[in-house]
Amino acid sequence: MTTMHWFHRAMGRGRRLAAFAAAELPPADRARVEADLLACPACRREVEAYRLVSGTLRTSERAALAPDQAATFWSGVERRIQRGSDAAPTRPERPALRELFWDHPRLSLASAIAAVVLVLGLTLGQMGVWTAHPPAGSNGVEVVSVEAGQDASVMVFQAPGSALKVIWVFEKPSS
Amino acid sequence: MRHPLRGTWLTLLFIPLVVLGITPSRIAAQATVSLRVQVIYAANEPGGVDSRLGGLAVDLQRTFRYSMYQLLDAPQGSVALNQGWRAGLPGDRWLEIVPTAIQAGQNSLTVRVLSPGGQALVNTAVRLRRGATVLVGGPTHQKGVLIIGITVPQ
Numbered sequence: 001m002t003t004m005h006w007f008h009r010a011m012g013r014g015r016r017l018a019a020f021a022a023a024e025l026p027p028a029d030r031a032r033v034e035a036d037l038l039a040c041p042a043c044r045r046e047v048e049a050y051r052l053v054s055g056t057l058r059t060s061e062r063a064a065l066a067p068d069q070a071a072t073f074w075s076g077v078e079r080r081i082q083r084g085s086d087a088a089p090t091r092p093e094r095p096a097l098r099e100l101f102w103d104h105p106r107l108s109l110a111s112a113i114a115a116v117v118l119v120l121g122l123t124l125g126q127m128g129v130w131t132a133h134p135p136a137g138s139n140g141v142e143v144v145s146v147e148a149g150q151d152a153s154v155m156v157f158q159a160p161g162s163a164l165k166v167i168w169v170f171e172k173p174s175s
Numbered sequence: 176m177r178h179p180l181r182g183t184w185l186t187l188l189f190i191p192l193v194v195l196g197i198t199p200s201r202i203a204a205q206a207t208v209s210l211r212v213q214v215i216y217a218a219n220e221p222g223g224v225d226s227r228l229g230g231l232a233v234d235l236q237r238t239f240r241y242s243m244y245q246l247l248d249a250p251q252g253s254v255a256l257n258q259g260w261r262a263g264l265p266g267d268r269w270l271e272i273v274p275t276a277i278q279a280g281q282n283s284l285t286v287r288v289l290s291p292g293g294q295a296l297v298n299t300a301v302r303l304r305r306g307a308t309v310l311v312g313g314p315t316h317q318k319g320v321l322i323i324g325i326t327v328p329q
Contacts, residue, residue, distance in 0.1 A: 140307025144283070146299040149290070152313075154297050159238040166238060169288065169297045169313035 017043060021050030141165040207253045208274035208282050211326045212262050214248040217241040217312070218319025231308065231324055238310075241319065265316050267291035270323060280304060282327045286311060305329045 019025050020033045037044050065073055139158070146167055148154035153170045213231065222243035224232045235244050247265060254260035254274055262270045269289040276283040281302045288296045288311060301309050306329040312322035 140304030141309045142281075142302040143309070144300040144302060146297065148297055149295045151290070151294070152296045154299075154313075162234050162237040164234045164238050164308065164310050166310045166312060167286075167297060167299055167301075169311070171296065171313065171315055 014046070017047050018050045021047045022054055139163045139165060143167060206277055207255050208277065208284075209251070209253045209328050210260060210272055210274075211251045211328050212249065212270060212272075213246060213324040213326075214250075214262070214264060214270075215322040215324065216243075216245045216247050216265075216316055216319055217322050218243050218317065220318060235322070239312075239322075243319070244322075247321075264288070264314070264321060264323070266314070268296075268314060270311075272325065275300075284325070284327075286325060288314060288323070301325075303327045 016025065016029065016033060020030060025033065037047065141164075143156050143165060146154055146156055148169065151172045153172075155168045155170070156165065157168065158165045213228065215225075215228065215235070217235070217239060219241055220243045222245060224236065224244045225246040226232075227246045227249075228235065228244060232244060235241075248262070250262040252260050252262075254272070256274050256276065258273070260272045260274075262272075264270055268291060271287045271289055273285040274282060275285055281304055283300065283302050285298070285300050286309075287298045290296055296314060297311065299311070303309060303325070305327050308324050308326040310322055310324050312320055314321045
């Protein structure tokens, strides 16, 4: 095909050529197409092809129906269409979950990995792995709370130069 | 036709179910804490420092001014989380330890010293790193006091 022909097709002239071949163009457009055809052999071949097809269709025998057949023809067609639509399996508008995952292994893989990461994260989170805890003092001991009984008082201390933390109970002398 | 990746992703889908089966509560229920306790009698008496105290002796001497430190007992045990562990102390007293959590290498313990009547002389919550020792002292014993060293061994 020539460059000119491709240009014509790109410009949407294929439809105009078909209309030209069918003698459906107004005179002004027809003259313009005729001018184009002089410069475009491929366009001429295309017009010839359109004419050939159009001529074949026009010369084909038409199916003729008897009046009683014509009366029942369309109602029969409609009936069959209706039966077909009733019998045809309905497809859901959205793909089923199974279809979504089964037919798309990459999606399933990503979902599975995401699920594993989520569950592991939650599990480790509940185990306190992600929770920040204050360090338990330089000697590894942190006294969180301390309370003395009724018959005692208590003191927490760490002697200078010692690594030990001491919880000291002072017992009240028994009466 | 069977998709080549079908087995793989089925396996991966199965993993969360397995992980879900091992819930944190089950892990926590199976966790145990080892405890080592040293019951020391400290007094201003002749006797010196008990050699069985090992490295603790130096720290005791730096912390207190007693002349004698004698190891009376060294009970050890292993206890599950939120379960009580008891050791007898002189004078019909008891030491009760309940591990409450193990988080980030630290052991949370509730420590109580119980009087003969069952009342708590002291009730404390501590967090101990493995290998660290906390001392609970002061209950009278003979002419001195009791000092209880509590360690979570490494």
